[in-house]
Amino acid sequence: MSSPKQVIVIGAGIIGASIAWHLTKAGAGVTVVSGSGAGGVATPNSFAWINASWGNPEIYFRLRIRAMAEWTRLAKDVPELPLAWCGGLCFDLPPDRLEAYAAEHSSWGYGIERVDAKRAGEIEPNLVAPPDFAVYVAEEGVAEPVATAKALLADAERLGARVIVGAVDRLTLSIGKVTGAVVSGETLSAEEIVVAAGAGSPAIAATAGIELPLDTPPGLIVHSRPHRKLLNGLVHAERLHMRQTAEGRIIAGSDFAGGDPGENAEATARELFAVTKAALRGADRLELDFHTVGYRPTPADGFPIVSRADGVGGLYIAVMHSGITLAPAVGLFAAREILEGERDVLLAPYALSRFAQ
Known part of the structure; x- marks a missing residue:
C-alpha cells in the first residue's frame, strides 16, 4: 500500500481551505500554511456572493454554474457551512x-x-x-466567508490535515521540481505544493522562478x-x-x-x-x-489561474477573484488533477500557460 502523497497548501482563505479539504478527503497528507491563520486576507473582505451572473462568456458561466452545484454537494459533506x-x-x-x-x-x-x-x-x-x-x-x-473557510479547515483537520501559521520565506527546489517550503525559517518537505495565497501568491511563486500576472x-x-x-x-x-x-x-x-x-x-x-x-x-x-x-x-485577464506551473514540477497555482463562487469546484478539480493527473475540461481555459502565448 503506497503512502499518502504529501501536499503543502499555501493559503487559508476560501480557495486554500477548499483545496486542502478536498485533498485530505481524497487521502492526501496535507499541511496548510498561512501567515494570517484561517480565513486568509482577501476572504474576510469578500461580499460572498455565489452566482453565475453577468459580464462573462458562456464558457466561464459553465464553470460558475458547476461551482454553484458543487456548493450544494459540499454542504452535505460539511453541514457546518454557513450557506444560504x-x-x-x-x-x-x-x-x-x-x-x-x-x-x-x-x-x-x-x-x-x-x-x-x-x-x-x-x-x-x-x-x-x-x-x-x-x-x-x-x-x-452567499457563504459567510471566514466562517466557511474555518469550517472547511476544521473538518480537514478532523480528517488528518494540519494547519500551521507562519510566513512562507521561499519554496525549495531540486532538479526543476519543488521539494518543500521554508516557513518562518523551518523547512517543510512535500511532493506537491499548491500556491493559493491570493495577493501574496506572486511573491511566493517568484521564489520558484514563476511569474504570476496578478493585479x-x-x-x-x-x-x-x-x-x-x-x-x-x-x-x-x-x-x-x-x-x-x-x-x-x-x-x-x-x-x-x-x-x-x-x-x-x-x-x-x-x-x-x-x-x-x-x-x-x-x-x-x-x-x-x-x-x-x-x-x-x-489575474491580468480577469479569469482564474488554476493549473500546474509549466517548467517547475509539483507546483500548482490557484488564484482568482471569484473565490467564493468557485471554491468548491476549484477544490474538487485541483485535488483530482494533483492526485490523479486528471484535468477537468471546465478548467481548460484557465492554465497559467495562456499568459506565455
Whole structure:
C-alpha cells in the first residue's frame, strides 16, 4: 500500500481551505500554511456572493454554474457551512443592458425572473425605492466567508490535515521540481505544493522562478452593527451592492467587489454608509461599525489561474477573484488533477500557460 502523497497548501482563505479539504478527503497528507491563520486576507473582505451572473462568456458561466452545484454537494459533506440560497435582485445596469443580460443568461439556462417595482418590493420590502425593472435569480446565494473557510479547515483537520501559521520565506527546489517550503525559517518537505495565497501568491511563486500576472485592486466594504432583519437577500442597485449577514450586519460596497476607497477611506466609508442607510426603510437605528479595504487577487485577464506551473514540477497555482463562487469546484478539480493527473475540461481555459502565448 503506497503512502499518502504529501501536499503543502499555501493559503487559508476560501480557495486554500477548499483545496486542502478536498485533498485530505481524497487521502492526501496535507499541511496548510498561512501567515494570517484561517480565513486568509482577501476572504474576510469578500461580499460572498455565489452566482453565475453577468459580464462573462458562456464558457466561464459553465464553470460558475458547476461551482454553484458543487456548493450544494459540499454542504452535505460539511453541514457546518454557513450557506444560504437567499436570491439576488439586480438593477445595476441600464434597462437595455439588463434585458440583454437576462435574455442571454436565460438562453443558457440561468433561472432569471424579470420583475417590476411591485414584485421587487415583495422580494425586498424594505427598499425605499424599488426599481421599475430588475432581474431576480432565486438560486443565487452567499457563504459567510471566514466562517466557511474555518469550517472547511476544521473538518480537514478532523480528517488528518494540519494547519500551521507562519510566513512562507521561499519554496525549495531540486532538479526543476519543488521539494518543500521554508516557513518562518523551518523547512517543510512535500511532493506537491499548491500556491493559493491570493495577493501574496506572486511573491511566493517568484521564489520558484514563476511569474504570476496578478493585479490587486483595492475594494472598500462597510459593515454595520448587527441589526434586525432588513434584507432578505442580495441587492445590486446602481453603485450600491448590499446584503445582510447571518449575524445581522448590513455589508455594502459601491459594487460587489467593493469600491475605490479613494484618498480618505474613512470618509468614503461614511459616505457609502449614508447612501446604504438612506436606501433602506426602517434603518434609522442602523449604525456603522467598521469598514474593510481588501486587495482582490485578479489575474491580468480577469479569469482564474488554476493549473500546474509549466517548467517547475509539483507546483500548482490557484488564484482568482471569484473565490467564493468557485471554491468548491476549484477544490474538487485541483485535488483530482494533483492526485490523479486528471484535468477537468471546465478548467481548460484557465492554465497559467495562456499568459506565455
